[in-house]
Each structure stands twice: as C-alpha cells, then as structure tokens.
Amino acid sequence: MILHCVFVRFKSALQAAEKQELYEAIAGLKTVVPGILDLKAGPNVSAEGLNGGFLDGFIVTFESPEARDAYIAAPGHIAVAERIVAAAEGGLSGLIVYDLAA
Template sequence: MILHCVFLRLKAAMTAEEKQTLFESVVALKQVIPGIIDIQHGPNVSPEGLHGGFVDGFAVTFESPEARDAYLVHPEHVTVGQRIVESVDGGLGGLLVFDLNI
C-alpha cells in the first residue's frame, strides 16, 4: 500500500467554506478512481510548530503503487489538482507531497 500525503499552504484569503469545498472535491475522487482505499483531510494538529507553513493537508491510501500512478494521471485528479494549485500560496511551492510504502 502507498500513503500519499499532501501538505498545503493555502491562501490566507480562503474561507472555511472554500477549504471545505476543496477537500470535498479531493474526497470525491475515491468514488471515481479505482484503487483508493481511504482519504483523510484536516489541519495540522502537531504541537511541535515544525509545519513550515503547511497547516492543512490530506492523505490518500492506495492499494498499490500502480493505483497511485493511475490516480496521478486520471483526468478527475488532474482537475482537482489544478484547483489545489490555484488555492495555495506560490503555486507548486505551496505544496509538499510525500509518499510512503505502508
């Protein structure tokens, strides 16, 4: 399995409703892209203060590396990914992606 973690530096002007809508679009990918086991999202709750400005994020659990790879090029993911990039500070610099074998 793969745990695909995406950490975001969302624009300060985003409202709570806009954030919720954005994360709902990520969660909806589970219904259209095969191989997704689970999707979780939320704010960073670590007390360490080492978030580097990445205070929101989500994690997608895939059944295999192949399922993750198919997700990356899936048209629905591409569309949601574009919305995410438009919602973060600094374009791609406002994203941190980290995948783990689990």
C-alpha cells in the first residue's frame, strides 16, 4: 500500500466555495482512477500549530505503487492537479507531496 499525502497552502483569496469544489474534485478521483482504496480531504485540524502554513490537504491510499503511478498519469488526476497548483500560494511551492509505503 502507498499513502499519497498532499498538503496545500491555498491562496488567501481563494473563496470557501472554490475550496469546496476542489475537495469534491479530489474525492471524485476515487470513482475515476482504479486502485484507490481510500481518499480523505479537508482542512488541518491539528492543535499543535506545526503545519507551516499548510492548512489543507488530502491523503489517497493506493493498493500498490503501480496504482499510484497510474493515478499520476491519469487525465482526471492531471486536470485536478492543475487546478490545485493554480489555487496554491506560489504554485508548486505551495504544495508538499509525500508518499509513504504502508
């Protein structure tokens, strides 16, 4: 299994409705890309204050590294990823992507 963790620092001008649309688009990938076992998305709820300004994120659980690789190349993922990058503060520098073998 692979846990694909993505943390986002959205632009401050991003409206709540736009953020919700992005969360829905991310959740929709589960029905389009095979090999996704679970997907969670939402705002950070940690009380530790150690988020470094990354207040939103999502975690996708894949059945295998191959499923994760297919997801990365999938047109649906690419379209959603482009929307996320456009909404992130500083584009790609407003993202952290971390994959963990579980």
